Amino acid sequence: MTRRNLAAWLPVVTLLFISPVTFAADLYKIDPEHTSVIFSTSHTGLSYTYGMFRDVSGQYQLDKTNPSNSRFQMVIRADSLDTNNAERDKHLRSADFFDVQQFPDITFDSNRCEFIDTPESGKVFRLVGTLTIHGVPRQVQLNLRMFGEGAGASGKDHRTGFHCQYELKRSDFKMTNLLEKNLVGDAVGITVSFEGIQQTSPAGGPATR
Secondary structure (H helix, E strand, O other): OOHHHHHHHHHHHHHHHHOOOOOOOEEEEEEEEEEEEEEEEEEOOOEEEEEEEOOEEEEEEEOOOOHHHOEEEEEEEHHHEEOOOHHHHHHHHOOOOOOOOOOOEEEEEEEEEEEEEEOOOEEEEEEEEEEEEOOEEEEEEEEEEEEEEEEOOOOOOEEEEEEEEEEEEHHHHOOOOOOHHHOEOOEEEEEEEEEEEEOOOOOOOOOOO
């Protein structure tokens, strides 16, 4: 190789070693109109009581080629709970349970993400992150199944959709009222389904309301 050819190749070789190619994750904002957070727990061991949270927001960075660059953040207003019974909802918002005056938000923020491709579940993003309920942060692992992606009903935006089911113990979050005699169960089943709308701004920054 001549000295001239070597000089021409040197900048390219240098870039390969000191500037690895990176791909920015796509930023999505959670669409609250197409998001559901549903919970259930047993009542006196005879039935299950179901409820939902009506105020949910958040965002996520999605990198399908390198899931480790992905990050999911969600904020739920605790006082938006609805179990179809006004007196029960008032009790659940009180200091006996969620204590929404002191702890207004339920939050999840992932810090690790990997991709699992399983025949029975399709595309799954395994998330490890911090779930904070009742002011108590705990590390959890969630399997987030991607339903699909495509244009929204209007055809004017691009969306991705996800579904997740998880079971936790409310006692792990210092919510122990009425556990005696199994009046209200400790295990709480949670189902989350949401759509995100792709944004044009760069990915990054905290979840916004």
